[in-house]
Amino acid sequence: MSYKCRGNRLKTQLDPAREFSQQIAQSIRDAIIAGDLPVDGRLPSEAELAQRFEVSRPTVREALKRLAAQNLIRTQRGASGGAFVNRLNYAQAHEHMVTTATLLLTMNAVDYETAAEARFALERACLPLACARRTPSHLASLRAEVARQAVEGLSDEDFCASDVAFHRALVDAAGNPVLSWHMAGAVDAMQPLMNMITFTARSRARIVVLHGALIDAVEAGKLKPACAAFDALTTYSMQLGGEIRLQRRGSAAP
Amino acid sequence: MSYKCRGNRLKTQLDPAREFSQQIAQSIRDAIIAGDLPVDGRLPSEAELAQRFEVSRPTVREALKRLAAQNLIRTQRGASGGAFVNRLNYAQAHEHMVTTATLLLTMNAVDYETAAEARFALERACLPLACARRTPSHLASLRAEVARQAVEGLSDEDFCASDVAFHRALVDAAGNPVLSWHMAGAVDAMQPLMNMITFTARSRARIVVLHGALIDAVEAGKLKPACAAFDALTTYSMQLGGEIRLQRRGSAAP
DNA sequence: AGATCTTATATGTCAGACATATCAGCAGTT
DNA sequence: AACTGCTGATATGTCTGACATATAAGATCT
Secondary structure, eight states, X not given: OOSOOOOOSOOOOOOTTSOHHHHHHHHHHHHHHHTSSOTTOXXXXXXXXXXXXXXXXXHHHHHHHHHHHTTSEEEEOSTTOEEEEOOOOHHHHHHHHHHHHHHHHHHTTOOHHHHHHXXXXXXXXXXXXXXXXXXXXXXXXXXXXXXXXXXTTOOHHHHXXXXXXXXXXXXXXXXXXXXHHHHXXXXXXXXXXXXXXXXXXXXXXXXXXXXXXXXXXXXHTOXXXXXXXXXXXXXXXXXXXXXXXXXXXXXXXX | OOSOOOOOSOOOOOOTTSOHHHHHHHHXXXXXXXXXXXXXXXXXXXXXXXXXXXXXXXXXXXXXXXXXXXXXXXXXXXXXXXXXXXXXXXXXXXXXXXXXXXXXXXXXXXXXXXXXXXXXHHHHTTHHHHHHHOOHHHHHHHHHHHHHHHOTTOOHHHHHHHHHHHHHHHHHTTOOXXXXXXXXXXXXXXXXXXXXXXXXXXXXXXXXXXXXXXXXXXXXXXXXXXXXXXXXXXXXXXXXXXHHHHHHHHSOOO
């Protein structure tokens, strides 16, 4: 009924029809999720795993690399080394989320409207919490980014980066790490995509003003004005997306 | 400026201090993201990659397994086989998201309040779109799940599963696949966790009523009542979480 | 022309070996 | 007594070469 329904040991019976390394990785993954292998616990050595599963060491290693790719384990060389169960921290999960989200968007050629709609809908959901919990530290981060965005000679890349930092800070102001993690895919992965599409057309001054209004509302802790400011930002972004599409339609692709 | 800023070839210069397989995987991953390796395109054979990177074939294989673990490539045996760039589809990304979210929650012992707060905040953000776009098909799915939940003899597991299906259908009703993907981590991964914590205490009848009211509002396309119904569900769930915590505090852990 | 056999190619797996990082313990010196 | 440096044990990282097996394409036979 709980997590610890331990069969306690790894399933070492392998189906010869499927890849061994895949099955071994699954077996170990299941054990980790079930809690049979505690966080920071050490897995048996590669040699011992090879014995248990009755495969060679390279095969075991391929399985371990699969798990390492998911940040489920880390390895250390040396005498007391080995493979250790990783505590999946937010930073790793964040990075992972961004990679997956980026791939999902680019490989499926998701159109701007769909991506932006999802992003703004999700980010808007953070506003109530942000208004209620924003700390002076959060507000300082937000204002710092807006100040940077107002500088004249800023490159497009730096402006985009600052924009991402601004939105991330806004999400973090909600004070919920799980929420921040969920939003990583929307902000860090989508925002650059949106910037790439829109940064040629947009007016930085207008964005700075909209950002400023948003901060003021959040600082005052007033939800309605915050939503209004955010919706204005949304509307402008969507409008830019539409203009870009029209331009693209007019001119042939390079 | 666009994705295809191709340096066209893989970085084959490796740093001897770090693991080769990790660097090779990163190099190929970068090439995929940059669009140098098109979807469904074939990678060079393992032997050729080994030559290019000046490493042995097992090392190349470890790198490929890392990519396979992320669903970035698939492999085929045989004459015209090899490793092919995978189009990351929503189903795979969905599965991936659920795994990561589950691990993140369990391994960090995220408390119910934090997880639930994030989940409800995000799901609430889907309501406006759901009210605007829900199709008869969506509504039918929603009603079917509620009907199942009202059956007397339903097991706890089945009730939980139906609950998840209900919320997933609600999110899908927003008609935005990117949004649905983002919500997978919240609904599919968090909901079972929440159920596990709350299903001993909750009143099924009350939940069925709340679900029904929510569907009615969504069907009518009226956002305010939908939000009200959803907030009632949120409040009830949070309240249950509080009760459980009190019970737990009273009795020693098994 | 169609069915079957052969061959080439690529991945999947294995065995054994060496290189290297790291820790623990012991020796020697200060 | 405390610090230093050596040494061995252990485990991962990597290499070499080989065999097994799946698959497609060409060659052969009916």
